Amino acid sequence: xxxxxxxxxxxxxxxxxxxxxxxxxxxxxxxxxxxxxxxxxxxxxxxxxxxxxxxxxxxxxxxxxxxxxxxxxxxxxxxxxxxxxxxxxxxxxxxxxxxxxxxxxxxxxxxxxxxxxxxxxxxxxxxxxxxxxxxxxxxxxxxxxxxxxxxxxxxxxxxxxxxxxxxxxxxxxxxxxxxxxxxxxxxxxxxxxxxxxx
Numbered sequence: 001x002x003x004x005x006x007x008x009x010x011x012x013x014x015x016x017x018x019x020x021x022x023x024x025x026x027x028x029x030x031x032x033x034x035x036x037x038x039x040x041x042x043x044x045x046x047x048x049x050x051x052x053x054x055x056x057x058x059x060x061x062x063x064x065x066x067x068x069x070x071x072x073x074x075x076x077x078x079x080x081x082x083x084x085x086x087x088x089x090x091x092x093x094x095x096x097x098x099x100x101x102x103x104x105x106x107x108x109x110x111x112x113x114x115x116x117x118x119x120x121x122x123x124x125x126x127x128x129x130x131x132x133x134x135x136x137x138x139x140x141x142x143x144x145x146x147x148x149x150x151x152x153x154x155x156x157x158x159x160x161x162x163x164x165x166x167x168x169x170x171x172x173x174x175x176x177x178x179x180x181x182x183x184x185x186x187x188x189x190x191x192x193x194x195x196x197x198x
Contacts, residue, residue: 002100006035006131007075009087009105011043013053014166014188015065016180018159022133023072025156026106030131035106037062038075040085044119055079057191065184088120091127103128104152112144125149134158170194 023035039059062074078085105128129150144151
């Protein structure tokens with residue numbers, strides 16, 4: 001009997017409490033054994049738009065932030081694989097490693113309208129059930145189902161937290177407390193992340 005595994009992928013530059021709220025609520029609502037916060041190595045949709053913090057820094061930050069969270073862990077598979085990170089590759093590797101596990105891909109409402117632009121999204125459809133957390137967006141679950149997705153919805157508190165705002169706050173020396181988990185704030189400061197305004 002396999003496990004029920006949630007995958008919440010992202011750049012996590014930086015990870016914040018909104019990410020963790022999505023992870024813990026999805027785990028609870030769907031009875032998932034664990035949720036992997038999968039850190040992208042090179043996020044292909046963001047690589048050209050801005051400078052992204054190093055994968056090592058972002059992984060350390062996620063590891064610090066989830067350290068005390070039951071059933072939530074940092075994932076380094078995409079970093080270890082190298083190159084650009086594609087969800088289809090990650091799900092295929094997870095399925096190959098543990099074919100009896102049931103995979104649940106957790107995304108926010110803001111991501112749902114862009115799913116058709118993902119690389120090999122048909123493979124993603126076959127390998128995982130889509131879990132949409134109810135952030136503002138344009139595609140309700142019924143429309144996603146019509147497009148071939150197995151889709152579930154999880155209601156989470158609506159926290160409007162922007163990673164770009166957090167990077168700016170860090171660069172300007174403004175507080176990140178209660179927006180980023182305390183261990184994550186310590187990691188950001190220890191590694192000097194965002195000090196140059198990135």
